[in-house]
Amino acid sequence: MALVVQKFGGTSVADPQKIKAAAQKAIARHVAGDRVVVVVSAMGHQTDHLVDLARAITDRPNAREMDMLLSTGEQVSVALFAMAVQAAGYEAVSLTGAQVGIRTDSTHTKARIQSISTDHVQKLLAGGAIVIAAGFQGIDQHGNITTLGRGGSDTTAVALAAVLGADRCEIYTDVDGVYTTDPRVLPAARRLSSIAYDEMLELASLGAGVMHSRSIEFAKKFGVPVLVRSSFRDVPGTMILPADRAKPRPASGVALAKDEARITLENVPDQPGSSHALFSELAASGIAVDMIVQNVGQGGRADISFTVPSDDLPAALERTRRVAAALGATGVSHDDEVAKVSAVGVGMAREEGVAGRMFRALADARINVRMITTSEIKISALVDRADGAAAVAAVHAAFALEQPTAGEVDEAVDGHGPRPSALEVVRRLEGMEDLAIEDCVLDSSQALLTLIDLPDTPGVAADVFAEVGRAGLFVDMIVQSHPREGRAEISFTVPSADAARAADVTRGIAASRGATMADVPNVAKLSITGVGIRSHAGVADRLFKPLADAGINIDLVSTSEVRLNVVVAAEHGERSLAVLRRAFGL
Numbered sequence: 175m176a177l178v179v180q181k182f183g184g185t186s187v188a189d190p191q192k193i194k195a196a197a198q199k200a201i202a203r204h205v206a207g208d209r210v211v212v213v214v215s216a217m218g219h220q221t222d223h224l225v226d227l228a229r230a231i232t233d234r235p236n237a238r239e240m241d242m243l244l245s246t247g248e249q250v251s252v253a254l255f256a257m258a259v260q261a262a263g264y265e266a267v268s269l270t271g272a273q274v275g276i277r278t279d280s281t282h283t284k285a286r287i288q289s290i291s292t293d294h295v296q297k298l299l300a301g302g303a304i305v306i307a308a309g310f311q312g313i314d315q316h317g318n319i320t321t322l323g324r325g326g327s328d329t330t331a332v333a334l335a336a337v338l339g340a341d342r343c344e345i346y347t348d349v350d351g352v353y354t355t356d357p358r359v360l361p362a363a364r365r366l367s368s369i370a371y372d373e374m375l376e377l378a379s380l381g382a383g384v385m386h387s388r389s390i391e392f393a394k395k396f397g398v399p400v401l402v403r404s405s406f407r408d409v410p411g412t413m414i415l416p417a418d419r420a421k422p423r424p425a426s427g428v429a430l431a432k433d434e435a436r437i438t439l440e441n442v443p444d445q446p447g448s449s450h451a452l453f454s455e456l457a458a459s460g461i462a463v464d465m466i467v468q469n470v471g472q473g474g475r476a477d478i479s480f481t482v483p484s485d486d487l488p489a490a491l492e493r494t495r496r497v498a499a500a501l502g503a504t505g506v507s508h509d510d511e512v513a514k515v516s517a518v519g520v521g522m523a524r525e526e527g528v529a530g531r532m533f534r535a536l537a538d539a540r541i542n543v544r545m546i547t548t549s550e551i552k553i554s555a556l557v558d559r560a561d562g563a564a565a566v567a568a569v570h571a572a573f574a575l576e577q578p579t580a581g582e583v584d585e586a587v588d589g590h591g592p593r594p595s596a597l598e599v600v601r602r603l604e605g606m607e608d609l610a611i612e613d614c615v616l617d618s619s620q621a622l623l624t625l626i627d628l629p630d631t632p633g634v635a636a637d638v639f640a641e642v643g644r645a646g647l648f649v650d651m652i653v654q655s656h657p658r659e660g661r662a663e664i665s666f667t668v669p670s671a672d673a674a675r676a677a678d679v680t681r682g683i684a685a686s687r688g689a690t691m692a693d694v695p696n697v698a699k700l701s702i703t704g705v706g707i708r709s710h711a712g713v714a715d716r717l718f719k720p721l722a723d724a725g726i727n728i729d730l731v732s733t734s735e736v737r738l739n740v741v742v743a744a745e746h747g748e749r750s751l752a753v754l755r756r757a758f759g760l
């Protein structure tokens with residue numbers, strides 16, 4: 175007898191017929207002998223309508239009242255869902271978030287779950303009922319209704335699956351699984367039979383849009399296998415699993431984040447604490463920074479560029495200007511018309527030339543790359559917003575994502591890997607939605623090469639990495655800073671053993687393009703891995719602060735959803751590791 179959590183999104187319960195059809199899915203499971211917990215979203219676009227209603231009253235609705243209003247959407251759908259089950263002759267009980275026992279903090283409209291009591295739900299299940307729980311909502315310690323942020327029903331479902339020790343969590347939605355990219359952007363997109371949590375995390379908040387990323391954080395943290403499948407079509411769906419159980423590919427998907435804005439702080443004194451000054455200010459305002467690129471800098475000065483959601487641009491600019499003045503930076507520039515294209519794959523670290531392939535594809539499509547950051551499983555390029563869709567198409571084709579990988583079977587893999595014990599789940603629940611930093615490791619085997627004052631012509635990154643690739647150099651981290659006055663800076667790391675050869679190659683590239691180069695045969699790269707790294711506004715700062723306090727200068731940074739990499743001077747490697755491990759409680 176299995177325990178299954180089934181979640182139905184707004185489109186799956188958009189009208190009474192659809193509610194009845196969804197109820198049949200829950201009933202079928204119940205009849206097969208499983209215990210079933212259903213989590214439901216508000217019907218159709220009900221939440222949007224409620225938001226519009228509030229806006230018709232006031233521009234700035236009170237956040238507590240907003241939650242009171244928005245939570246009604248799910249209260250309607252759970253009641254109707256329970257009635258549908260009962261009308262078909264089975265037992266069902268609907269529960270609000272508060273009745274389930276979902277306790278959250280008091281951050282109205284984006285509350286974080288603090289704990290879930292399972293007693294009530296377990297008792298109802300034991301009594302033979304199908305439990306219908308309202309998604310997206312909880313209650314704070316003062317008894318106020320809270321909501322978890324738009325799309326939060328996924329989080330409710332996975333969190334419930336985790337605490338109940340469910341065998342799996344099925345997300346029923348209007349798409350039939352996770353695609354290699356958004357099919358609305360690119361019709362050639364293909365459904366994946368499986369994907370790793372980390373890949374999904376990188377894709378989810380980058381715009382793949384299938385699931386709320388906090389729900390994947392939960393799933394990963396508690397080892398809950400998640401099956402995303404269609405409410406309307408009987409196709410297998412996509413299983414989201416640990417990396418070692420998903421198919422390894424250089425790229426599994428391509429994501430587009432359309433609404434990014436770029437800010438550059440120019441000529442910041444290149445000394446410990448500059449990044450901290452900037453990112454602590456942004457974190458204090460709750461602004462989640464996405465891409466961060468710091469160039470190697472010259473004459474004791476460096477540029478720091480970063481992206482934020484377009485909506486946060488005015489606030490971020492104001493804060494950045496304030497910090498610029500305090501630090502003695504010479505200026506702040508920004509651009510509101512950019513988009514970020516990312517290729518994601520847990521297999522890319524094991525394969526040579528993956529980045530080169532992506533940049534070549536973009537160059538061939540005549541798309542100018544404005545900024546680059548990479549992590550072990552992701553390569554992101556910032557492009558003009560108008561080029562976004564074309565960039566996705568080019569990268570998707572470059573990795574032949576429209577074709578199934580050899581050996582990939584077109585059916586969802588079932589079963590789950592090692593899971594934390596029930597006791598362990600309860601213990602970890604205390605800080606359930608906290609940022610989970612899993613590890614911090616030091617890699618002292620890298621050399622850093624930098625091309626300085628590189629004319630920023632289209633295709634320059636592709637050409638550089640084609641040459642680097644021809645020389646047989648295995649590139650790890652790549653950072654291209656935002657070009658200034660038509661000149662870009664590209665830094666990359668290779669194994670130290672290849673430092674001399676890499677320096678020759680880089681010198682050649684620089685000479686032929688009127689650029690200069692710098693090489694450091696030994697640097698220390700620190701990688702912090704975990705979940706929630708990007709969605710928690712202050713994470714970057716938790717990295718910068720301890721390093722600043724220890725007087726350690728940061729040479730290069732790159733960020734992603736599940737990873738933060740920094741490069742510091744080799745002699746600071748061990749000390750940085752110690753400082754960071756302490757800062758993150760490892």
Ligand code: ASP
Binds near residue numbers: 215310325327
């Ligand atoms: N009804 C809420 C929303 O539309 C929560 C959800 O659908 O997951 O955002």
Ligand code: MG
Binds near residue numbers: 183184215325
């Ligand atoms: Mg929804």
